[in-house]
Amino acid sequence: MKYSLWNLLRQAPRGHRDWPQAWRNPEPKESYDVIIIGAGGHGLATAYYLAKEHGITRTAVLEKGWLGGGNTGRNTTIVRSNYLWDESAHLYEHSLRLFETLSQDLNFNVMFSPRGVINLAHNEHDLKELRRRGHACRLNGIDYEMVTPREIKEIAPIINISRSIRYPVLGGAMQRRAGNARHDAVAWGLARRADEFGVDIIQNCEVTGIDVRDGRVTGVQTTRGAIRANRIGAVPAGHASVVASMAGLRLPVESHTLQAMVTEPVKPVIDTVIMSNTVHVYISQSDKGELVLGAGIDGYNSYSQKGGINVIEHQLEGLCELYPIVSRLKIMRAWGGIVDIAPDASPIISKTPVEGFYINCGWGTGGFKATPGSGWVFAHTIAQDRPHRLNEAFSLGRFESGLLIDEHGAAAVAH
Amino acid sequence: MAEHWQRQSPLTHLGLSAHDKNETSAASLVMAELRFLAKVTLRGRIPGESVRTALGVSLPGEPNTVMTGNNLSALWLGPDEWLIVGPPDAERAMTGQLAKALPGTAVVDVTEGRTTIRTRGPMVLDILAMGCPLDLHPRAFGPGRCAQSTLGRSPIILHQVDGAPLFDIHVERSQADYLWTWLETAGRPYGVAVEAVTAPPAWRRPAPRRYPGAFPPFAPSPSRQPTRGATVPARSVPSS
Amino acid sequence: MQSWRNSTGGIIDRSRHLSFTFDGKRLSGHPGDTLASALLANGIHLVGRSFKYHRPRGIVGSGVEEPNALVRLGKGGSVEPNARATTTELFDGLVASSQNRWPSLAFDVGALNSVASGLIPAGFYYKTFMWPAKAWTFYERFIRRAAGLGQAPEEPDPDVYEKRYAHCDVLVVGAGPAGLQAARAAARSGARVIVADEQAVPGGSLLGEHVTLDGVAGQEWPDSVRAELESMSDVTLLTRTTVVGYYNHNFLVAVERVTDHLPAGESALPRQRLWKIRARHVVLATGAIERPLVFPGNDLPGVMLASAVRAFANRWGVRCGARAVVFTNNDSAYRSAIDAADCGIHVTTIVDCRAAPRGRLVEEAHSRGIDMMAGSAIAGVEGRKRVRGVAISSLDESAPAALRKECDLVMMSGGWNPTVHLASQSGTRLAWDESLATFVPGDAATHQTSAGAAAGTFGLVECLRSGALAGTEAAARTGFDGEAPAVPEVEGDTGDGALDLEAFWHRPASPRDGKAFHDLQNDVTTADVALATRENYVSVEHFKRYTTTGMGTDQGKTSGVNGLAILASLRGEAIPAVGHTTYRPFYTPVTIGALAGIETNGDLYDPVRKTPMHTWHEKNGAHFEDVGQWKRPYCYPRAGETVDEAVQRETLAARTSIGILDASTLGKIDIQGADAAEFLDRIYTNMFSTLKVGRCRYGLMCRDDGMVFDDGVTARIAENRFLMSTTTGGASTVLNWLEEWLQTEWTDLEVYCTSVTTHWAAIAVAGPKSRALVSELTRADLSAEAFPFMAWRDADIAGIAGRIFRISFSGETGFELHVPASYGLALWRNLMTAGEKYGITAYGTEAMHVLRAEKGFIIAGQDTDGTTTPHDLGMSWIVSKKKKDFLGMRGLSRPDTLREDRKQLVGLLADDSAVVIPEGAHVSPQPAARPPVPMEGWVSSSYMSPNCGRSIALALVRRGHDRIGEEVAIPLENGIVRARIVKPVFFDEEGARLRG
């Protein structure tokens, strides 16, 4: 049944008795054309675009837990495309554009809300970095504007732009088309549409082995039995190394815990997204009223979705400095996700030395925004057995050749 | 050519002056800056006795402990690293003597790199606990113990001088201002007082001299105790 | 008038009155009251409106579990939204108001949502608001306004917060009977013990019961334990302290509310204190929370937890109503019913789902004239803003229709949920206990024991015993042996024995009966669970997120088990198969201020590092910039001068007379040891073993991938001793880098590194008159012959023993003077005085940048970005071809680093010499009309150079080294700047000044 106000009205008097399942719970078949490992946003988007753009529907998405329960279900939902390097900018911009029509595309309101994202600068070096990024964005056709502290204050009156704080706001860069989307809705909407195309989304099905014969994949072993396929796309985020090792590969990623938290719900106090790298906080307010706050990563390899309190403390110290009125609000819940970070902080969307085995990982702390775009290019890569122009540069090979896409930039200014 | 100088500690500009006695006895935290203490680091595989012969203080072999003697304190900083703290102006003699006695070891004068904040008072343990993750309870720490750690956001070398308890905090000079403010702020609700600040001695170029045998007395601490902590418990096994 | 307060009973001080307001109305209570008990004593039940449907809501519980009674406390900057009335201690002058209603609590326009509730079931927003495309943001505005509960303060927080670390052998969480016994046991063994309880006084549920322990009233017994604990020196008893998070390796976080219970301004102490406790063993004696029952209309004010009614009666002497009906599935509600009756509430009926409840309690209830309706359930609740009656029907399908009972209070008990939050957070798996129909802690994941009701032991005697045992064991595990304290002799109803519970989750009802809520705070009904199930949001996690069960400020303390039980029944599965959602910090919401502590205020957030000359800079009007943690003078604008003008003046002065720069922030590392030279050969791209004592050399450091990461001048002090300098930001990174290689890779090298960054003050003196000036202050021969470029020497400078380096980052004749830091200011002043006649000018970092750019010297981190090699910088001359190995060598011969079309450092001269190309702008071959415009590189440094009399820039441009002389375009927002690629040296290309 189509999701619409009309159907909602029709269902109201019937106690909403007729809404169908959003997706099925199919039993795994013996074989598929394509197996996707991981029903996060990226895996689901891959399956969806495989069906929609490439007509491949004999696809299974295997998920060890519940769909959307990985980082897709635990991120701070920032969507933007104002990246520095051309390769990144083009990929994320493609994704942002898909986001702009995703609700209509999926017939599922993913609540994409272009409420604007501001990146703050707290010193001369930050300003230089933002300007450099701004020039690049402009030439790449990505909206971007530098904003003064006063303008930022007008947009977000709760910010403290006093010069006397430790890291005063010297300015910022804003992307107006950027914003938030509802994390769960993105996963659910993609799952529902993929399912409609006939894709089998199989939850509680952990991939425990990858069958490789003569250098090419033939299928997977799972907690629900063996499943055959000649093409396997792995999108396991934090577990990328674990899955890759099943195919005998090592990856240039390490898994760390990244934390986020929400306050108790309050009436609207901030209507945009504000990020600060120097002070390591980002803030937005969800439609339900919680302030959604992102913290930094814990400094050691971890496969637990629980981080240290020190990271949160430091983040909130900065938050109180920048937004003094939050001091008396209360943190309701804090959680962590396992993020897979590549040395250049850029993703890997690539073929691998094992034929028929494709990997999509390394999104680290920032891949939610890429969900549809990543699925779109990965679907292309799997369907055509070669990368799309947009993800060519994000190959595994770049680590050997040295052509990294270093989104860290230079760390701190040094002189 | 300059006639005279004001040698400046990193906290000189605060114009610290001692509060009166009443105030210090009522305060929960009493702080003072110990200026210009001589500080020399030693690196290498060094027989502790050789330092004893050279300076009159032995090097502690046990991690995170301090040996004192001849008005010097030798702090363990690492398995091949020590910090020797002495009275103001002793650094030249110390480095000279050490370099002579221990050829091949690294002797570095770091006097100016840090200053020392001395803290005591009935709440000193509580206030240090507000920013320092070390367990300073008498069962775990004690007189004659030292440790490197952090206080607030500053790295520190902490030395418990006596059981009163009294702590010397050696802090990097560029962060002294920060740490002083941090301590003042942390202690504010409970009362903080400043204690006699040792006056900066006038600069004089130390005449080249032989190792004097004993260093000028250096004892601003009220009740000095023998070298090592009496209760240094066995190290706990790592949990879980 | 507290007309609902009994004249005796409870632990409140009736001799004193506390005045407070609720929604502006002046009321009174007593010390010992919570806001909730005081409101109830005044007969106020309606305290708020629900989140989604704006339904009238009252007080449900008596402690942290409260889902409904959230109020706004205080005024102005001291406002606290979403405070639980049940845990807010009353004080004189307390100001509270209701939330989420407009214009008033009694008449709330938002209640229209309730009327339209059919349209807004769980997840409705996913199904609509999609048309027209882009209109979501329009709808969203209204949704946002309707959502949210309380209102955030509008002013900064006037309070301060404190944090501290603590360490103990045994941490006991909860000071109910189990916790107190545990604490006693552990303390007597000599262990270091911390006991934390979130309530104002220890005692836990004992405070709300009628028993005696060893002849002492149950409400007083905790005082005696408290006295004993407080008499021991290594025991800390923390009240008003909630343990909120359980982290790795037994690190627990607790929040102490230090002054929240006091009128504003009464205490100088911090508002709250965050405890970060490392415990060797933890005893979790956190008690249990009563579970509501789910039935239509169960959210009306007057429907309360049975144990809460009991606690209000026993602890606060408050009657929660006049006529009560009890609804239960277990024995414990009988105890509550009896106590309620004893307190003067007319308990008319006990509705029990069990077919044949029996036992002592049943008889006792009976003996008090309470009616019994076994095998029945409440089918509906009447009333608009308060319960007026209930409909009761038999659970037997064939039974006749519902029976009506008048009442103003419904006491419900669906059993008990042990407070397993912390255990679960620590990684301990929970096990389903069928007889209790709830989760209890399984095998402990860390050094931890659960005791008392938290472990599923609900009898008092058993709780006391299990606490004592846990405490003794905990101490023993940390090396302290002691005897378990005796279990006190208990008289009265101890509640020992089985609960005799028969699970009752919900009964399918028609919408006509009204909504049955399992999650009161987020307004989630059984109909929502049914919808979620129908749509296949049946994983417990999907269910949670789709319906928002347990996602409110109470984090599902009352709704959790009920919600998943209903889900399980609709899924037709057992509850343990459905599982539970993840327990996460924080157990109760934690004030952000408390998590931030004192390090929020600007001075303490991050250390400001200051050089020895800082006060001079301040006094002389320096405009500072942050470089890492350092404050460095950017320039020193004079009166009437702009920042840019100051920079121009300073830049010019350094080349015409004398400039002086505070260079103290540069990293300095003393490197000694037999292998020091060999070590530097491996660290730097160029050779250092050939450097002569008394000389310096510039070096470049690469990571092992070949990318430049730091640079600086290193001097050979003695055969086996060097002084390395690093960039300001790189100082500690480089030192750690050196240590890492020494300790982990080249363990055979004998080298020792010591930071001397802050030991030395460093002053750069540059300009044609610099030699004359410095010579005035030292006897050392500074002539070009005796002291050539890149030499250094020990020297007395103005009477201070220091060092002079003949180095220059400005490209001028220059000297860097190092003196012990405490003389830095003195030397600086002296130079300023002596240099006055030469027109000495202090210059800041920006002039330094311009000067070095005029010479084409790079700044690591500005003209490099982590993707730049020495070759890219045109510095192949510094990459040794003789050495067998150095860090970065192999990285430089990878396919990409060998490519010829890499971005390379060049100079750029704008055609219009007055135009300063913006830094960060990109170079384009032929700017296309519309994006994407191809980019070939970017401008890394760009300035107006007063010494060149024009603008200059450095840029990293693709294949730049081959393109000298080529014209390029730099497309800007408002037009295109044309420029020519040149060699990156703009001034004194031969270096005559440098060496002169």
Next chain:
Amino acid sequence: MMLIPCPWCGDRLDAEFTCGGEAHIVRPDPATASDAEWADYLFMRKNPKGVHHERWFHAHGCRRWFHITRDTVNHRILAVYAITDSAPEAAG
């Protein structure tokens, strides 16, 4: 918040340390290493779920590097050993 057992200073809060990542990575001979081998050394990591041998640096303490073996799922520390030692057999 882990308690890291520094072989010298004893158990200290993890915030005093820097984690240096995977241990026992051998730096190949730059003269003979292929591009792939060099990339492997620079970037490729085991990143195991479970037992991990890793290097830690007591940055705010004795400033020594050492090895620990830690479970990356539950953070149990299974072994502590010198920076010059090879991984203990027992701990996997």
